[in-house]
Amino acid sequence: MGSEDVWIIGSNMTKFGKHPEKDVVDLASEASVSALRDADMTMSDVGVLGVGNLMNAGAGIGQQLQKQIGQTGIPVFNVSNACATGATALRVAIMAVKAGETDVGMAVGVEKLAGAGLLGQRGPKPKSETWEPSGRFGAIGSTEGRIGTNIMPGVFAQVGMEYGHKYGGASFELFAKISEKNHAHSTLNPLAAYQKRFTLDEIMNDVMIAYPNTRPMCSGNCDGAAAMIVVNDSKLQSLPVSVRKRAVKISASVLTSDPWVEGCQVLPDVNTLTRNAATQAYEQAGIGPEDLDLVELHDCFATAELVHYDNLMLCEQGGAVDFFKSGAPWRDGAKPVNVSGGLQSKGHPIAATGIANIHEIVVHLRGEAGDRQIEGAKVGLAHVIGLGSACGIHILEKAA
Amino acid sequence: MTDPENLESIQQVPFVDYLVLGEHPYLCANECNQCKARFFDRRNACASCFSDEFTKVRIVTTGEVTSFTIVEMGPVPYVSAIVDCEGTPVRCTLIGVDPTPEEVQLGMKVELATYPMGVDSEGTEAIAFGFTPSKK
Ligand SMILES: [Zn+2]
Numbered sequence: 001m002g003s004e005d006v007w008i009i010g011s012n013m014t015k016f017g018k019h020p021e022k023d024v025v026d027l028a029s030e031a032s033v034s035a036l037r038d039a040d041m042t043m044s045d046v047g048v049l050g051v052g053n054l055m056n057a058g059a060g061i062g063q064q065l066q067k068q069i070g071q072t073g074i075p076v077f078n079v080s081n082a083c084a085t086g087a088t089a090l091r092v093a094i095m096a097v098k099a100g101e102t103d104v105g106m107a108v109g110v111e112k113l114a115g116a117g118l119l120g121q122r123g124p125k126p127k128s129e130t131w132e133p134s135g136r137f138g139a140i141g142s143t144e145g146r147i148g149t150n151i152m153p154g155v156f157a158q159v160g161m162e163y164g165h166k167y168g169g170a171s172f173e174l175f176a177k178i179s180e181k182n183h184a185h186s187t188l189n190p191l192a193a194y195q196k197r198f199t200l201d202e203i204m205n206d207v208m209i210a211y212p213n214t215r216p217m218c219s220g221n222c223d224g225a226a227a228m229i230v231v232n233d234s235k236l237q238s239l240p241v242s243v244r245k246r247a248v249k250i251s252a253s254v255l256t257s258d259p260w261v262e263g264c265q266v267l268p269d270v271n272t273l274t275r276n277a278a279t280q281a282y283e284q285a286g287i288g289p290e291d292l293d294l295v296e297l298h299d300c301f302a303t304a305e306l307v308h309y310d311n312l313m314l315c316e317q318g319g320a321v322d323f324f325k326s327g328a329p330w331r332d333g334a335k336p337v338n339v340s341g342g343l344q345s346k347g348h349p350i351a352a353t354g355i356a357n358i359h360e361i362v363v364h365l366r367g368e369a370g371d372r373q374i375e376g377a378k379v380g381l382a383h384v385i386g387l388g389s390a391c392g393i394h395i396l397e398k399a400a
Numbered sequence: 401m402t403d404p405e406n407l408e409s410i411q412q413v414p415f416v417d418y419l420v421l422g423e424h425p426y427l428c429a430n431e432c433n434q435c436k437a438r439f440f441d442r443r444n445a446c447a448s449c450f451s452d453e454f455t456k457v458r459i460v461t462t463g464e465v466t467s468f469t470i471v472e473m474g475p476v477p478y479v480s481a482i483v484d485c486e487g488t489p490v491r492c493t494l495i496g497v498d499p500t501p502e503e504v505q506l507g508m509k510v511e512l513a514t515y516p517m518g519v520d521s522e523g524t525e526a527i528a529f530g531f532t533p534s535k536k
Contacts (some may be wrong), residue, residue, distance in 0.1 A: 138417030157469035158468065161469065162467035168505065263482070
């Protein structure tokens with residue numbers, strides 16, 4: 001590659017949950033100022049700003065943020081890339097630093113979603129007097145429910161069921177057990193929106209949203225923000241030892257979109273782009289899945305977590321059910337997955353998610369994860385996927 | 401809709417333009433002339449090979465459920481499914497089957513079925529499609 005390594009020297013996330021007293025810019029400010037303090041820097045050090053927000057994608061949240069924490073005239077990239085929005089904002093900051101345009105970049109992801117209802121749910125179209133075909137399918141009404149489903153819980157339920165059809169063993173109970181794991185993990189994470197442990201029975205008997213996903217098996221809409229400061233090697237060398245020793249190396253930073261495959265027009269293919277991103281990331285980092293001490297993957301629904309064990313190559317192809325049954329992804333297992341509680345309990349403020357999952361890896365690699373610390377963690381991977389689709393993967397390593 | 405088979409049923413309109421009505425209704429895809437990728441919606445060019453020439457092809461009306469979910473968020477639960485129609489995956493709602501995990505199974509054989517969904521102010525009847533368990 002030839003270019004310098006990029007390091008995370010400041011990282012922060014707000015508590016995820018309901019923040020009725022704060023607006024989007026308040027939340028973004030809180031995470032940004034805390035990340036800057038963590039890096040022992042101010043806005044005057046930052047040369048580029050990547051800001052992700054989905055719900056107000058046209059509102060220039062980046063510039064609104066600058067007006068609250070420092071208008072220094074630096075370039076701002078406001079990005080929107082579905083659930084991969086936060087990872088995309090970070091990717092922009094990393095690319096600018098790698099390209100040599102600046103030594104210091106900042107990335108922020110922020111969202112306010114509490115009370116927004118389930119993602120992708122749309123109301124019925126107003127009925128016209130006569131049947132009027134519209135859109136690329138020439139449909140005369142909403143296709144939702146009429147031609148299957150487009151809502152997120154349903155789409156991701158089908159993603160998991162498709163895996164089950166292909167390889168077997170993926171029962172309702174198995175998916176519920178994945179959720180049981182993540183909710184159990186969340187009890188150790190004070191920043192999670194929900195820290196309640198559920199029994200398997202409670203999960204399976206809760207309100208069914210889209211079989212086999214019951215309510216606790218779906219990620220929760222909530223408010224939150226996360227921010228990160230990145231620097232190149234030469235900048236890092238000029239910083240105080242207190243900052244250097246907590247620096248975390250970005251060994252891989254990858255963003256992919258979904259290549260065409262048969263069937264992706266009827267059910268989004270979340271597998272190929274994740275596998276492609278993972279392959280590229282392992283190659284960039286020069287490490288393999290066997291080297292990972294912990295993984296934060298995009299469990300927007302319990303059914304999604306299963307397929308990503310396979311896509312991230314944490315198991316053999318087709319072996320995700322056995323991988324889960326072995327106990328590996330529990331926090332005391334061989335390959336801890338979503339020790340933060342995952343999106344199902346930590347919450348999913350969309351644009352914040354793609355930075356918050358990286359933040360989780362950072363705190364473990366720094367040895368600052370408190371009660372939920374994975375002892376001796378040296379390498380971690382964070383994954384997000386947004387339907388449409390976009391996939392971001394970052395592999396981080398503890399400073400040697 | 402300009403299909404000659406349809407002239408006699410001029411008072412009917414399909415729910416989507418890839419549903420072809422007539423005595424034996426079927427789904428119709430835009431197939432890429434170059435790589436044979438199939439698309440149900442209008443495409444400017446092929447997502448697979450970038451060619452921009454397509455031919456309408458008839459999709460087999462029987463298939464196998466390769467994935468499903470039962471959506472229970474609205475007033476009436478329904479089954480969304482992916483059906484493999486001899487190599488062409490189709491998204492649909494399953495009809496004529498109870499929306500319960502006991503009744504809907506991965507791998508079940510299904511076939512295309514149509515049903516009227518109402519009449520507009522000019523008396524035109526809209527016809528929708530679903531897939532229903534195959535009669536052996
Ligand atoms: Zn083609």
